[in-house]
Amino acid sequence: MATVRLWTDEEVERDPAVKAVFDEIRASRGTKFVNNFWRALANDPPTLRRTWDSLKQVMGGPGALDPLTRELIYIAVSAANGCTYCIHSHTAAAKQKGMTDAQHMHLLAIIGMAAETNNLVNTLQVPVDPEFLVGG
Amino acid sequence: MATVRLWTDEEVERDPAVKAVFDEIRASRGTKFVNNFWRALANDPPTLRRTWDSLKQVMGGPGALDPLTRELIYIAVSAANGCTYCIHSHTAAAKQKGMTDAQHMHLLAIIGMAAETNNLVNTLQVPVDPEFLVGG
Amino acid sequence: MATVRLWTDEEVERDPAVKAVFDEIRASRGTKFVNNFWRALANDPPTLRRTWDSLKQVMGGPGALDPLTRELIYIAVSAANGCTYCIHSHTAAAKQKGMTDAQHMHLLAIIGMAAETNNLVNTLQVPVDPEFLVGG
Amino acid sequence: MATVRLWTDEEVERDPAVKAVFDEIRASRGTKFVNNFWRALANDPPTLRRTWDSLKQVMGGPGALDPLTRELIYIAVSAANGCTYCIHSHTAAAKQKGMTDAQHMHLLAIIGMAAETNNLVNTLQVPVDPEFLVGG
Amino acid sequence: MATVRLWTDEEVERDPAVKAVFDEIRASRGTKFVNNFWRALANDPPTLRRTWDSLKQVMGGPGALDPLTRELIYIAVSAANGCTYCIHSHTAAAKQKGMTDAQHMHLLAIIGMAAETNNLVNTLQVPVDPEFLVGG
Amino acid sequence: MATVRLWTDEEVERDPAVKAVFDEIRASRGTKFVNNFWRALANDPPTLRRTWDSLKQVMGGPGALDPLTRELIYIAVSAANGCTYCIHSHTAAAKQKGMTDAQHMHLLAIIGMAAETNNLVNTLQVPVDPEFLVGG
Numbered sequence: 001m002a003t004v005r006l007w008t009d010e011e012v013e014r015d016p017a018v019k020a021v022f023d024e025i026r027a028s029r030g031t032k033f034v035n036n037f038w039r040a041l042a043n044d045p046p047t048l049r050r051t052w053d054s055l056k057q058v059m060g061g062p063g064a065l066d067p068l069t070r071e072l073i074y075i076a077v078s079a080a081n082g083c084t085y086c087i088h089s090h091t092a093a094a095k096q097k098g099m100t101d102a103q104h105m106h107l108l109a110i111i112g113m114a115a116e117t118n119n120l121v122n123t124l125q126v127p128v129d130p131e132f133l134v135g136g
Numbered sequence: 137m138a139t140v141r142l143w144t145d146e147e148v149e150r151d152p153a154v155k156a157v158f159d160e161i162r163a164s165r166g167t168k169f170v171n172n173f174w175r176a177l178a179n180d181p182p183t184l185r186r187t188w189d190s191l192k193q194v195m196g197g198p199g200a201l202d203p204l205t206r207e208l209i210y211i212a213v214s215a216a217n218g219c220t221y222c223i224h225s226h227t228a229a230a231k232q233k234g235m236t237d238a239q240h241m242h243l244l245a246i247i248g249m250a251a252e253t254n255n256l257v258n259t260l261q262v263p264v265d266p267e268f269l270v271g272g
Numbered sequence: 273m274a275t276v277r278l279w280t281d282e283e284v285e286r287d288p289a290v291k292a293v294f295d296e297i298r299a300s301r302g303t304k305f306v307n308n309f310w311r312a313l314a315n316d317p318p319t320l321r322r323t324w325d326s327l328k329q330v331m332g333g334p335g336a337l338d339p340l341t342r343e344l345i346y347i348a349v350s351a352a353n354g355c356t357y358c359i360h361s362h363t364a365a366a367k368q369k370g371m372t373d374a375q376h377m378h379l380l381a382i383i384g385m386a387a388e389t390n391n392l393v394n395t396l397q398v399p400v401d402p403e404f405l406v407g408g
Numbered sequence: 409m410a411t412v413r414l415w416t417d418e419e420v421e422r423d424p425a426v427k428a429v430f431d432e433i434r435a436s437r438g439t440k441f442v443n444n445f446w447r448a449l450a451n452d453p454p455t456l457r458r459t460w461d462s463l464k465q466v467m468g469g470p471g472a473l474d475p476l477t478r479e480l481i482y483i484a485v486s487a488a489n490g491c492t493y494c495i496h497s498h499t500a501a502a503k504q505k506g507m508t509d510a511q512h513m514h515l516l517a518i519i520g521m522a523a524e525t526n527n528l529v530n531t532l533q534v535p536v537d538p539e540f541l542v543g544g
Numbered sequence: 545m546a547t548v549r550l551w552t553d554e555e556v557e558r559d560p561a562v563k564a565v566f567d568e569i570r571a572s573r574g575t576k577f578v579n580n581f582w583r584a585l586a587n588d589p590p591t592l593r594r595t596w597d598s599l600k601q602v603m604g605g606p607g608a609l610d611p612l613t614r615e616l617i618y619i620a621v622s623a624a625n626g627c628t629y630c631i632h633s634h635t636a637a638a639k640q641k642g643m644t645d646a647q648h649m650h651l652l653a654i655i656g657m658a659a660e661t662n663n664l665v666n667t668l669q670v671p672v673d674p675e676f677l678v679g680g
Numbered sequence: 681m682a683t684v685r686l687w688t689d690e691e692v693e694r695d696p697a698v699k700a701v702f703d704e705i706r707a708s709r710g711t712k713f714v715n716n717f718w719r720a721l722a723n724d725p726p727t728l729r730r731t732w733d734s735l736k737q738v739m740g741g742p743g744a745l746d747p748l749t750r751e752l753i754y755i756a757v758s759a760a761n762g763c764t765y766c767i768h769s770h771t772a773a774a775k776q777k778g779m780t781d782a783q784h785m786h787l788l789a790i791i792g793m794a795a796e797t798n799n800l801v802n803t804l805q806v807p808v809d810p811e812f813l814v815g816g
Contacts, residue, residue: 001541003261003363004376033267037253040260044377050462051253051384057458058249064238069205070246073212077250077391079803080216082354082626085257086250087805088268091547102200104548105588108803110206112595113194114213114222116796117173117187119621121221123759123788124176125139125767131169132224133409137677139771140784180785186601187792190594213799215395218490218762223397227411240412241452244395248459252388255485259351259380261359269545273813275533275635276648305539309525312532316649322734323525323656329730330521336510341477342518345484349522349663352488354626357529358522360540374472382478385466386485386494389445389459393493396448397411403441404496405681487667490762495669499683512684513724516667520731524660527757531623531652533631547805577811581797584804595797602793608782613749614790617756621794624760629801630794632812646744654750657738658757658766661717661731665765668720669683675713676768 007042017045021052028060035089068097076111143178153181157188164196171225204233212247279314289317293324300332307361340369348383415450425453429460436468443497476505484519551586561589565596572604579633612641620655687722697725701732708740715769748777756791 012022022042025034041048059070071094078086094104148158158178161170177184195206207230214222230240284294294314297306313320331342343366350358366376420430430450433442449456467478479502486494502512556566566586569578585592603614615638622630638648692702702722705714721728739750751774758766771784779787 001261001536002263003259003359003542004373005542006262035265035267036262037257037260040262041256043373044381046465047256047377047381047384050465051256054249054458054462055253057454058242058245063245064236064242065208065246069208070242072201072205073208073243073246074250075803076209076212077216077247078254079799080213081251081254081258082802083254083257084805085262085264086254087547087803088264090250092268100200101548101587105591106194106200106206107209108800109194109199109588109591110201110209111213111803112591112796112800113190114210114226115217115799116792117191118214118217118219118222119759119795120177120183120187120788120792121173121219122217122762123139123755123767123791124173125137125764126142126172126176126221127138128221128224128409129171131171132228134411134413137672139678139767140781141678179781180789182601183785183789183792186598190598193590193594211395215391218394220397223395223411237412237451241455244392245452245455247395248388248392248455251391252384255351255387256380256384258354259347259359259383261356264545270547270549273533273808274535275531275631275814276645277814278534307537307539308534309529309532312534313528315645316653318737319528319649319653319656322737323528326521326730326734327525329726330514330517336508336514337480337518341480342514344473344477344481345515345518346522348481348484349488349519350526352485353523353526353530355526355529357534357536358526360536362522364540372472378466378472378478379481381466381471382473382481383485385462386482386498387489389463390486390489390491390494392449392455392459393445393491394489395411396445397409398414398444398448398493399410400493400496400681401443403443404500406683406685483667487663490666492669495667495683509684509723513727516664517724517727519667520660520664520727523663524656527623527659528652528656530626531619531631531655533628545805546807547803550806579809579811580806581801581804584806585800591800595800598793599797602786602789607789608780608786609752609790613752614786616745616749616753617787617790618794620753620756621760621791622798624757625795625798625802627798627801629806629808630798632808634794636812644744650738650744650750651753653738653743654745654753655757657734658754659761661735662758662761662763662766664721664727664731665717665763666761667683668717669681670686670716670720670765671682672765672768673715675715676772 002036002040004040004043006036006039008039012039012042015042015045018042018048021045021048024056025052028056037085037089068094068099068103071097071099072103072107075107076114079111080115138172138176140176140179142172142175144175148175148178151178151181154178154184157181157184160192161188164192173221173225204230204235204239207233207235208239208243211243212250215247216251274308274312276312276315278308278311280311284311284314287314287317290314290320293317293320296328297324300328309357309361340366340371340375343369343371344375344379347379348386351383352387410444410448412448412451414444414447416447420447420450423450423453426450426456429453429456432464433460436464445493445497476502476507476511479505479507480511480515483515484522487519488523546580546584548584548587550580550583552583556583556586559586559589562586562592565589565592568600569596572600581629581633612638612643612647615641615643616647616651619651620658623655624659682716682720684720684723686716686719688719692719692722695722695725698722698728701725701728704736705732708736717765717769748774748779748783751777751779752783752787755787756794759791760795 346362
């Protein structure tokens with residue numbers, strides 16, 4: 001259960017700043033469904049606006065990485081941070097952008113393997129090889 | 137400075153189990169350079185063997201994700217775990233597999249954005265929308 | 273569901289060391305309600321005693337930071353560590369100490385922003401500016 | 409050593425989009441010194457612009473929390489995430505905003521205590537008390 | 545609810561590669577019960593096989609640490625990573641290998657204490673004493 | 681470089697509260713060497729006292745786990761939290777309490793394996809089996 005109130009559609013309608021963002025989310029995604037994350041952020045319209053604008057730029061705008069790769073990276077960070085909600089919402093987004101079951105399971109294997117070697121390296125305190133340094 | 141000894145090439149030569157893995161690493165990468173991670177793991181030959189075999193399967197074998205995407209995911213997990221060595225070594229690997237500066241910076245923007253929303257969601261304790269559940 | 277038994281009031285009554293801490297918690301907070309954290313720690317009376325004494329000193333005793341600021345910091349750490357229970361209990365405590373909805377949402381924005389830049393910095397491996405070092 | 413190039417003042421001068429942000433940072437802080445974080449982000453002007461605008465809004469704009477409290481929260485998150493650079497830069501910022509040595513050490517005690525109970529709770533898997541739920 | 549399908553015993557029977565691993569798990573543990581982790585990994589037979597083989601080697605094979613100590617370390621890492629499932633499954637495994645309630649609560653105290661000092665040290669950025677370095 | 685001053689022996693001599701703790705540390709360890717962690721905490725005598733008392737109780741006092749096992753758990757948490765200083769200081773402590781090289785490397789393998797499965801489970805969002813619940 002959330003630590004703040006999740007705004008209903010009726011409440012959203014009554015706040016023009018919130019409604020403007022919700023309208024953009026709906027238009028951009030082509031569905032009336034707006035997920036709980038945005039209903040929680042609605043409690044703080046400037047953060048709602050800033051977060052949506054950032055997300056649009058980073059995840060939806062033009063960029064060097066394709067849309068599906070962006071979602072895979074998002075899931076990987078969310079798993080490392082143990083964010084249940086984020087894993088669920090971005091797994092759904094990745095599927096919508098074409099993630100196959102095989103890609104999902106390969107993603108998983110990489111996430112697990114990276115976490116394993118991260119912890120091996122941290123416990124060993126392996127010094128960075130000079131060959132890996134930029135301009136080194 | 138490492139918490140264990142980093143094996144020199146001379147030491148590696150004297151231990152057949154370690155030498156076998158080092159030979160495979162060199163053959164697979166087409167270079168005599170073997171980075172410090174493996175020189176640290178050499179202190180435990182079964183872990184050295186198991187880790188190399190796993191890494192070969194997950195990062196180098198056939199799979200649903202292309203080699204560069206695999207490295208981007210690896211960097212993302214390493215950044216979330218704050219593993220300095222892993223960030224350096226896999227950034228180098230990603231560049232070798234063709235990561236452009238623009239892709240590198242886009243990766244960064246996604247990692248930052250994901251971490252921001254992970255923490256927003258965690259503090260808000262947003263409940264998972266039923267629409268995101270598998271078979272829900 | 274907990275990995276240990278949560279002590280009921282009846283069980284607490286029968287163990288003088290546990291009862292003494294529960295009595296202090298109730299007196300200090302002015303309510304008979306004792307939350308589940310303490311009922312779990314009751315399985316180890318020395319840890320229960322030590323944890324309560326520490327918490328009293330750090331969160332309740334005299335100090336350079338005011339009570340509400342202390343709770344905001346507590347929530348920030350708990351969110352970064354993904355501790356659901358801690359986020360809920362310290363959000364409740366912060367509200368009781370006067371946290372407004374606007375402060376709650378501002379806290380959230382800072383937590384998210386800090387996590388974003390933490391991960392940007394970690395991936396970029398930005399070197400610390402000499403200007404930031406103490407006595408540098 | 410960074411995984412990207414840190415832009416010098418000369419390079420900044422030659423890129424109008426980067427220069428515009430650096431000018432704002434200098435004006436806002438009343439010093440010519442611009443720290444390495446921004447010199448790293450300069451490699452990606454849109455991320456540089458977006459991050460500075462967000463930081464200005466969250467850390468510098470009007471808000472429900474005072475400037476020093478904002479920095480204390482920032483340090484707490486950075487410590488939990490183990491971000492060395494962020495701890496150094498925001499400790500410097502907090503001192504500039506008036507953090508006393510006593511407040512610094514009290515901050516530290518709270519961060520440590522929160523991390524301890526976070527891990528106690530996680531290992532115990534303490535269920536959230538219904539009393540802590542919003543609208544529960 | 546999982547982000548992938550959990551395989552039923554009927555499905556497992558129909559896939560020889562999956563069935564082979566499930567048979568080994570059952571034989572090794574002396575029970576027909578196979579927990580959900582393996583039913584999720586069944587979606588990717590090579591990862592299922594690799595993970596089981598690794599786990600057998602590290603947790604079940606000959607080694608310098610006794611079986612119970614291995615489980616205590618596993619729980620400690622899982623608590624630090626906030627992995628609810630892992631805490632539950634390895635707490636159950638530790639009990640089966642003889643963990644007493646007193647050992648469980650002592651484990652907890654150490655995990656909490658380590659997390660506290662980790663965060664104190666990270667915020668203080670304490671430099672490593674030369675005395676602690678290997679070959680220093 | 682630390683974010684606070686590290687107290688020299690001369691400064692310690694002049695503050696009776698700090699000196700008392702340093703004397704106890706020296707007596708308890710049978711050496712004049714006091715590591716940097718305590719020299720940093722000296723800036724806040726009540727936190728210095730509380731932390732030393734807690735550490736003595738948890739790591740040095742009577743308890744259900746033997747001294748070496750306690751250190752192994754401490755290292756595991758420190759690795760998961762990426763605390764460089766803590767890994768170095770507790771690896772040194774573990775060696776002093778008899779940790780062999782083989783035990784060190786086995787510890788490492790478990791830490792890595794636990795981190796891998798933690799992240800596999802988190803990405804898969806595997807539901808806890810009812811069999812694992814206490815009193816379930």
